[in-house]
Amino acid sequence: MDITFLNDYINLVTLGICLCVGFAFKQAFDWFNNRYIPLSMLILGTIINCIVNHSNINSAVILGGMISGLASTGLYEMLRNFINVNRREDK
DSSP states (O other): OOOGGGGGGOOHHHHHHHHHHHHHHHHHOTTSOGGGHHHHHHHHHHHHHHHHTTTSOOHHHHHHHHHHHHHHHHHHHHHHHHHHHHHHHHO
16 A cells, blocks of 8 residues: 555645644643643644645645654654664664
């Protein structure tokens, strides 16, 4: 199954904002459970994408926001693992 068509729906601005906000939530709030971060980024990504495309909101805009929000969570995990691998190699 080829899911590369989802790349067409990723909005880099939405992804970047969700990545930064998700990182801030993780670092600033100990009471915020990590399991809710993907859900909160999905919601935030949808809201941001709807605001950016306020004149033409359709299902593709909503899907793009959802995918961008979830992709930000995956990107954070990828960057975190990459940084941890580099730290282990330096020792």
